[in-house]
Amino acid sequence: MYEDFASTLAATMWADFDEQPRRADGPPGEITDVQTVVVDGNFPWTIVTVETSEGVTGIGECYPSPGVHEVITDYLRPVLVGENPTDVERLYNLMRESLSGRGSQQGIGTIAISGVEIALWDATGKLLDQPIYQLLGGKLRESVAVYADCHAGEAMVESAREGQEASTYDPQAYARAARGAVDDGFDIVKFDLDVPSGREIDTLSRHFDPPEIEHKRRVVEAVTDEIGHDAEVAVDLHWNFSPETAERLCRAIEPYDLAWIEDPLPPENTDAMRELKRRVDVTLLTGENRYGRHGFRDLVAEQAVDFLAPDVPKTGGIAETKKIAELAETYYQALVPHNIGSPVATAATVHVGATVPNFVALEYHAREVSWWDDLLVRDEPFIRDGRIRVPDGPGLGVELDWDAVEDHRKH
Template identity: 75%
Template sequence: MYADFASRLASSIWPDFGQTPNRSTETPEITGLSTIVVDGNFPWTIVRLETDVGVVGIGESYPSPGVHEVITDYFEPVLVGENPLDVERLYYLMRESLSGRGSQQGIGTIAISGIELGLWDAAGKILEQPVYQLLGGKMREEIRMYADCHAGEGMVESALNEQPKETYEAKAYARAARAAVDDGYEIIKFDLDVPSGRDIDTLARHFDGPEIEHKRGLVEAVTDEVGDEAEVAVDLHWNFSIEATEKMCAALEPYDLAWIEDPLPPENADALATLNRSVEQPLLTGENRYGRHGFRDLLQEEAISFVAPDVPKTGGIAETKKIAELADIYYLTMCPHNIGSPVATMAGVHVGATIPNFLALEFHARDVPWWDDLVAADEPLIQDGRIEVPDEPGLGIELDWDVVEKHRKQ
């Protein structure tokens, strides 16, 4: 019922949406959509887009409850019979078919993003071209990755459902930093919105002197450990106020951080711009923004220095490239957010290969030992902190479906 309604709605809004452009009888068609959720450090929703020419496009949606149902129950009937080569047309078809029920942001956009990745992979395979070539060609041969080192040992213990230490200690941060740098990462990032062992009201977004000193001590331990071997960034996960962030940034000035990520709640670009004018450190945000329209106020208000959209969340590969082009008007640099599997990661690689204002792509799964096993390849994807831009068709990787099934979330 919902699929029929979606198709009729799209046709009424934009009649051409319901009709595939005239082509030869050999035009490929989409025959099905399905998802598999992999139980990684996040639930990675893998999208399989099947075609009648034997090509299967692989995509991935940002972890989100209910995205499976939106893809299979709603979008599959909308897309079956369509030409997978019409990636941009189908992107708008999906947005219009969902209309006001989440197509601009949230779970609807997340579902569309995962399918869009699968469309690009299928198109590349059908045309026997890598995705970067379909986007206009590559500007660099390899993509620099930056390592999200989480919060030292405390994050690992929490992930294993063990009792985390009462205090997140500086020495644990230093050990994690050394391990990442020894693996070849030139940019590393740590969480600072972590417990200090003191009982405080975190909802107030205010941090007193001892709390700020705890965070300063973590940064000092990391920067002392790595010296000039790597740049260091920190993530605040939207948990601070302007007042608290200003005090913290003042305390962190001696350490020359690469950026401060998500210091304020994500909704208010004016507040972020006020903060940006008052602190010395560069600010980064973007993972909670959707599409190029979601970044317009951040750029116009000069609220940030680094732009961080999440490819399988913000609208997909083409939309992320458009965000990069918009950011380039303001001479801002892209550091895409990424907490996904190798599929989402390779989507980010192809975007990064095709835009001039790219610095690094996040890698968030160093503590998942089987991450590379998901890919049917002999060598790890990331070597010395970089991924070589692949020349194989589509996204350039194939999944080992036995390993995927082994780690499937039931």
């Protein structure tokens, strides 16, 4: 009897799924194809294109992840072809339902859906001749702040290439990298603090001894001494510390009044993060490994951190990130989106930042990619003096230079 009931229920659910309404009104046209191309940047940037029968192409981007192309072309494309591209919210839920048993709540499935969702918003804006921010309710600011991830490891690598291995672990290497970013006009700079000190240690235990803590403290001291009040300074710990080590490290760098300390603990345990926040007097940020508003619900409700860092092409896309921001606003928490993407992911995050009041700054992680701006068809840099002016063109308001994409394509 139970098996008969289960079979009937499953058949009914799929019947409902197949019979979801397809809009006939609105702008003419339908989705004719969905494809991806990977740009070989400092990360593999997966660009998504949504083609329509009206000749409009929407562009999006997925967080760098293996298997995304197959999920989009083998699973999502058959679901989307023939649909009205302007039904973004309905298609978002349709994609989630189609992958309900294949990771549509988190992981690769959500990442794939995120990139397509961005492309759908871009196509919709172009079909309606409106920027995405207008479709989301209008903009609150004309430009958004951008912070520079110095990931001073690059500075250390350069020192090592020059045969100066001793300086590889020198805190002054971080100070130089931070100064370069500030001189470029950024008002907030961030660098990694989970870095080698030159000592042999057991990193698997997540426990660091006093000399390791002191090395991290000296790095922070060198950077803040160099920067002074020219910019705010943040650090990233990349989930590599135990609660006791994270607490000792936070206390050691507390006097330097950092903008935030990012990901001090592994992302799975909200209770541990909340307890750390209660025990230290620093600003904590996390979120790049959470998916959708449901994944952020406990972080917000427990007030486990001060700042939230969803990644737009990873956590669900533009609309989902806006919903996360609105949820956070009910607890007066701020949004500082994670971003390691190309100009496409960056533009998508800009539209979110333009429409929510609790937005602080978005990440820029490609200062060493000299051709980053070349991917866009525009005459001036996308980022100027640490800010991005909100694009007013239809959709994302930016267009890719497909010749440049092909020049840097990862085959």
